[in-house]
Amino acid sequence: MNDFHYEIKREGTNSVKWDLRKTIFGKEDVLPMWVADMDFAPPPMVIKELEKRLEHGIFGYTFIGERTASSIQNWLHTRHNWSIETDSLLYSPGVVPAIATIIQAHTQPNDRIMLQSPVYTPFFNMVEANQRVVENCPLVLNKGYYEIDFEAFEKSLQNGVKLFLLCNPHNPSGRVWTKDELMKIAELCLKYDVQIVSDEIHSDLVFSPHKHVPIASLDKKYENITITLMAPSKTFNLAGLQASFMVIPNKHSRKKIEEAQKRQGFFTLGTFGIAGMEAAYEFGENWLESLLEYVKENIELTKKFITSEIPQLEVVEPEGTYLIWIDCRNTGYDDKEIASRLLEKGKLALEPGPKYGPGGEGFVRMNIACPRNMLLEGLDRLKRSFE
CATH class of the missing domain: 3.40.640.10 (Type I PLP-dependent aspartate aminotransferase-like (Major domain))
Incomplete structure (x- = not known):
């Protein structure tokens, strides 16, 4: 079974999320919690089956x-x-x-x-x-x-x-x-x-x-x-x-x-x-059940952290997905200022709300499908962004 706490280095694998930070955000030193892929390895049996197919040659x-x-x-x-x-x-x-x-x-x-x-x-x-x-x-x-x-x-x-x-x-x-x-x-x-x-x-x-x-x-x-x-x-x-x-x-x-x-x-x-x-x-079913527990814990941690540490932000409660839709409108900042603060102060790469069309203004989307330590780092950077 996967250890979801384990951090896997993804740089140098042509990862859109990690290797295109400079191209997309103009900075290499941001923590990427934007595009919707997870920082977890897939189920071990999937890797095993792919290896078996690879070995055929x-x-x-x-x-x-x-x-x-x-x-x-x-x-x-x-x-x-x-x-x-x-x-x-x-x-x-x-x-x-x-x-x-x-x-x-x-x-x-x-x-x-x-x-x-x-x-x-x-x-x-x-x-x-x-x-x-x-x-x-x-x-x-x-x-x-x-x-x-x-x-x-x-x-x-x-x-x-x-x-x-x-x-x-x-x-x-x-x-x-x-x-x-x-x-x-x-x-x-x-x-x-x-x-x-x-x-x-x-x-x-x-x-x-x-x-x-x-x-x-x-x-x-x-x-x-x-x-x-x-x-x-x-x-x-x-x-x-x-x-x-x-x-x-x-x-x-x-x-x-x-x-x-x-x-x-x-x-x-x-x-x-x-x-x-x-x-x-x-x-993959047993692995998925374990993943859902881990992601749910990440969601609860994110909600508690934002409520206690960044009360000017509000989380839209997710019923599914590993994406957190965060309402930043009470900060009084426009989308340009929100983006600037995230990148310059927090060194955090999130998805800007306006990308999602009318109604996205003043929001950001955060991907929390990552090891717990990475999530805690991301939340600290989010707090720093709005201090």
């Missing part, structure tokens, strides 16, 4: 076999009580490329695509890069808790929206949408003939008593209008293996996406992406 063209599909099918049934057919699966190097492909397959230039800010930055980027129009229906922050204004949601759908990009669990806030909220979303999307693209990449990282519910699992009629995007990358810290999957029960929708992938020249996942995905879903 030949890495010719590889196809995605039935073992991969079965491992996903079993995982979704065990973890999320969701029964899928293996022929509903398509694969992609990542959730963001999958979103781009779906946009190209299901919409035309200038079509409207709805999202809910503040939200994962590539939602905006992929809509705009493909010459589609963002229809933003912002979430409402009510006493530290994000909610959906369903009246505004319906009005937005009435503007000719073709796709709705759902983020569940929500990044950056950590909200895990309830069954009732998801059913309201699905009913409205059915009413206005809007396809749901549900990014559920953080679905395995949810803390009791909250429970992740795949929106497509709630009813056959919802399943028919939903494309679900998942991956082992966040759960098991395997983002560099570039392997994700789509669950698309609707045959017509699946065929359109397959055709779009063919136009892009996509054929298969890499050898190690396939092996890593299979191993994670077959052998």
Whole structure:
């Protein structure tokens, strides 16, 4: 079993998080707690399976076999009580490329695509890069808790929206949408003939008593209008293996996406992406339970520290993910000053809230999936930033 306290040096591995600090933040001496990958090694059995594949020594063209599909099918049934057919699966190097492909397959230039800010930055980027129009229906922050204004949601759908990009669990806030909220979303999307693209990449990282519910699992009629995007990358810290999957029960929708992938020249996942995905879903469950305990303790530590040591900041309580959305508005500083203080005084690299669209102003996002000593160092730097 992993020792989550153990610090692994990541410099010199082409790590985006560690080796691009100078490029992204202009400084080498900042502690990086920004991009969403963990500073933990993946499950030992995943490493063992990858080593076994490496030892074979030949890495010719590889196809995605039935073992991969079965491992996903079993995982979704065990973890999320969701029964899928293996022929509903398509694969992609990542959730963001999958979103781009779906946009190209299901919409035309200038079509409207709805999202809910503040939200994962590539939602905006992929809509705009493909010459589609963002229809933003912002979430409402009510006493530290994000909610959906369903009246505004319906009005937005009435503007000719073709796709709705759902983020569940929500990044950056950590909200895990309830069954009732998801059913309201699905009913409205059915009413206005809007396809749901549900990014559920953080679905395995949810803390009791909250429970992740795949929106497509709630009813056959919802399943028919939903494309679900998942991956082992966040759960098991395997983002560099570039392997994700789509669950698309609707045959017509699946065929359109397959055709779009063919136009892009996509054929298969890499050898190690396939092996890593299979191993994670077959052998990773006990490791994940240990990880969730450790991350939950990190979250509690972060909340207590900020409440007692930096009371002008407020934590939005995360129900899932290992990301902490921190409200800095009571400091009286604007986003430029917040960023400057973090980098100059605290030597701390966090994600600036405005990256996540309207509603992100005055916030920062902090990744706390790291060994405890590193977290304590990061929290001290956060305190220093606002002294």
